[in-house]
Amino acid sequence: MNFFSKLRLFTLFIFLFFQGSFASAWGFFGHQKISRLAVFLLPPEMITFYKTHIQYITENAVNPDKRRYVMAQEAPRHYLDLDIYGEEAIDSLPRYWKSALEKYTEDTLMAYGIVPWQIQFTKYQLTKAFENQDLENILKLSVDLGHYIGDGNVPLHTTSNYNGQLTGQHGIHGLWESRLPELFSENYDFFFERRAEYEENTQLRAWKALRIANQALDSVFRFEREVTEQLGERKYGFGLRNGFTLRVYSQNFCEKYHQKLNGQVERQMRHSIKMIADFWFTCWVDAGQPDLAILLDRKMSEEERQKLLSEEQETLKKAPQIAPQRPHEN
Numbered sequence: 001m002n003f004f005s006k007l008r009l010f011t012l013f014i015f016l017f018f019q020g021s022f023a024s025a026w027g028f029f030g031h032q033k034i035s036r037l038a039v040f041l042l043p044p045e046m047i048t049f050y051k052t053h054i055q056y057i058t059e060n061a062v063n064p065d066k067r068r069y070v071m072a073q074e075a076p077r078h079y080l081d082l083d084i085y086g087e088e089a090i091d092s093l094p095r096y097w098k099s100a101l102e103k104y105t106e107d108t109l110m111a112y113g114i115v116p117w118q119i120q121f122t123k124y125q126l127t128k129a130f131e132n133q134d135l136e137n138i139l140k141l142s143v144d145l146g147h148y149i150g151d152g153n154v155p156l157h158t159t160s161n162y163n164g165q166l167t168g169q170h171g172i173h174g175l176w177e178s179r180l181p182e183l184f185s186e187n188y189d190f191f192f193e194r195r196a197e198y199e200e201n202t203q204l205r206a207w208k209a210l211r212i213a214n215q216a217l218d219s220v221f222r223f224e225r226e227v228t229e230q231l232g233e234r235k236y237g238f239g240l241r242n243g244f245t246l247r248v249y250s251q252n253f254c255e256k257y258h259q260k261l262n263g264q265v266e267r268q269m270r271h272s273i274k275m276i277a278d279f280w281f282t283c284w285v286d287a288g289q290p291d292l293a294i295l296l297d298r299k300m301s302e303e304e305r306q307k308l309l310s311e312e313q314e315t316l317k318k319a320p321q322i323a324p325q326r327p328h329e330n
């Protein structure tokens, strides 16, 4: 093999290493699992409707991540870099969007992410969709709301060091939210004693979730460093992805890291699931508890179903090469 062939192979390797660890928040797998499980916590008046549409809800759980490639304003909806606003940001940032706009410019807010406010905004939209008995939007917005709530519960979505790029821990994003759930969530306990409950103040609940996620960050970074020191070269192994051999975090590394995290990923997944169910339920109650059986009777025509399902494909097809404002992939 001549030098240039080697160089090409090496370049391909590097490219695939980063591509291979591409991850949206919670990864495809995690988002799907979270949204799906939330359906089963709904009360009898809602569960039949959501179960009927569970395939749509599951398959489209990462739609909002795909939209980042076509809509510049989409990217900031998935995170909030709390550290940018100082150490006490979780307490000092204005709770409501209107007050946030009085304190900071919209450009600043958009630059560092808006996830807690976006959760509240989507909550209003979903409530409206229930009020209007608007089947398509109930489904779309349930998916969106579930996604943003899922993101808000991911510790690495609350910091500007979102992929360990500032601390030499590059790749930690995909590790925590994709690789670990893929490897270990089979054994997580997803039994819930309490079903969906009404949330008096959804905006404050979003901030509470963000606080918990942010408090978990210290362990996310510290344990990665500790296991890295412990394993040295054995940090990485090789895995097969799309027919290519790639360098990935070794199974041994993942197991040790996961053990140190002591249930953290499971806890954050559980928080997400319960919070999504609570929010869907709250939207429905705030909309006056519309009879969803009527919507089921009015089943979507095949045409409507296709339109809804193909939205995702259309979005991707149209995608110009606009880079998202701040990619969350590795």
Ligand SMILES: [Zn+2]
Pocket (backbone or CB within 6 Å): 024, 025, 064, 065, 078, 147, 151
């Ligand atoms: Zn996302």
